[in-house]
Amino acid sequence: MSQATFDDDELFGEAAAETREDVEQHLSAAREALPTADDIWETDADNVLGVLNGLKSALDVGEAPEHLRQAKKWYTLGERADAFEDAEDLEADIDAIEELLETIEAAHDDVGELTGTVPQLRGSLQDAHDDAGDDSDD
Numbered sequence: 001m002s003q004a005t006f007d008d009d010e011l012f013g014e015a016a017a018e019t020r021e022d023v024e025q026h027l028s029a030a031r032e033a034l035p036t037a038d039d040i041w042e043t044d045a046d047n048v049l050g051v052l053n054g055l056k057s058a059l060d061v062g063e064a065p066e067h068l069r070q071a072k073k074w075y076t077l078g079e080r081a082d083a084f085e086d087a088e089d090l091e092a093d094i095d096a097i098e099e100l101l102e103t104i105e106a107a108h109d110d111v112g113e114l115t116g117t118v119p120q121l122r123g124s125l126q127d128a129h130d131d132a133g134d135d136s137d138d
Contacts, residue, residue: 016083019074020090026071027093033064034100052115059108061101068097 039058045051072094078084 012083016078016081019078019081019083020087022074023071023078023090023094026067026074027090027097030064030067030071030097030101033062033067034097034104035059035061048118049115052111052118056108056111056115059104059111061104061108064097064101068094068101071097 035058040055043051043054045054071090075087075090075094079087084090
């Protein structure tokens, strides 16, 4: 029975290609999990609170952070093993998605704050106008 011999360089090349593929797949999955431009732009709401609630829901990034984490993990492994011949594109994609996620999450937080503030403001304005109407009755 003959034993197959494996060339270390060939195995390393295969592993490097698989690692790059893993990074690319996770980056693609992260992009797919992000909301679309239309998701955050279009609305069917009847009032500002409805718009804000819809926008808050639309800004949900789903599993994108986990996919980005996995992409970064495999990228780091490949980089430290010096497995990539040309990884600038992967690094740029990771940075771009990471920056986009930070922007979306900040917008989500801002919308959440407005969602809490607008009803309070509405109530205060109603009270102010009701009080002004009471003063004119004197």
